[in-house]
Amino acid sequence: MIDNITMNFVKETLKSLQDEKRFTHTEGVAEEAYNLGMIFIPSEAEKLRLAGYLHDVTKCFNVDRQLALCEEYGIGINLENLTPKLLHARTGCEFARQLFGKEIVDDEIYSAIMNHTTGKAGMSLFDTIIYLADYIEINRTFEDCVNLRNYFYDNIKNATTAEEKKEVLRKTLVLSFNYTLKDLVKEDRRIDSDTVEARNYFLTTKNCF
Ligand code: DGI
Ligand code: FE
Ligand code: FE
Numbered sequence: 777m778i779d780n781i782t783m784n785f786v787k788e789t790l791k792s793l794q795d796e797k798r799f800t801h802t803e804g805v806a807e808e809a810y811n812l813g814m815i816f817i818p819s820e821a822e823k824l825r826l827a828g829y830l831h832d833v834t835k836c837f838n839v840d841r842q843l844a845l846c847e848e849y850g851i852g853i854n855l856e857n858l859t860p861k862l863l864h865a866r867t868g869c870e871f872a873r874q875l876f877g878k879e880i881v882d883d884e885i886y887s888a889i890m891n892h893t894t895g896k897a898g899m900s901l902f903d904t905i906i907y908l909a910d911y912i913e914i915n916r917t918f919e920d921c922v923n924l925r926n927y928f929y930d931n932i933k934n935a936t937t938a939e940e941k942k943e944v945l946r947k948t949l950v951l952s953f954n955y956t957l958k959d960l961v962k963e964d965r966r967i968d969s970d971t972v973e974a975r976n977y978f979l980t981t982k983n984c985f
Contacts, residue, residue, distance in 0.1 A: 831868065873886060931944045
């Protein structure tokens with residue numbers, strides 16, 4: 777159970793670690809994660825909100841600080857293949873755990889922070905909800921994000937059984953990875969193998985949840 781004191785402590789700490797725009801996004805992800813949780817795993821909805829608050833905990837740290845954390849935590853970084861944007865997911869899980877303890881940042885939340893940017897083949901339903909909430913939260917106005925939000929909510933309202941809802945989720949995930957991969961190619965940026973493997977996994981694994 778997550779009590780109000782814990783939740784308020786997490787919120788206030790995050791507010792102090794992020795600039796205003798990032799904290800607005802963080803609150804958007806927390807609410808979206810709760811809403812998606814109510815559709816797919818109501819018993820975990822509160823915990824998903826907490827994970828939403830934590831997902832970008834190190835996002836406002838500069839690259840030097842990210843790299844220093846990688847060294848401190850023993851996270852191996854290949855400098856030649858360095859993609860600075862991806863570092864905050866790798867550092868965030870451990871930073872959050874050291875800050876709030878293993879009781880709050882348990883393995884499920886740790887994994888959701890770790891996988892929220894690239895996704896991962898075989899990722900859990902909990903991980904997936906944080907990944908998708910990050911993409912479609914209400915403050916995102918980028919065209920791909922709006923399209924993905926509309927795709928998900930247009931289709932989920934016609935899904936009645938749990939199986940149908942999970943199929944909508946799977947297809948939404950494939951679309952999200954397609955958007956991300958197209959964008960990365962267009963911008964001539966490096967693609968992490970986890971992003972590609974996550975896309976292939978959801979494309980070909982029908983009963984993934
Ligand atoms: O931290 P946020 O901005 O809220 O969102 P995020 O952690 O999902 O990061 C989104 C960015 O990460 C977006 O610009 C796409 C990018 N991204 C996702 N997978 C890859 C990637 N960037 C690169 N270079 N390579 C990837 O494989
Ligand atoms: Fe992020
Ligand atoms: Fe985010």
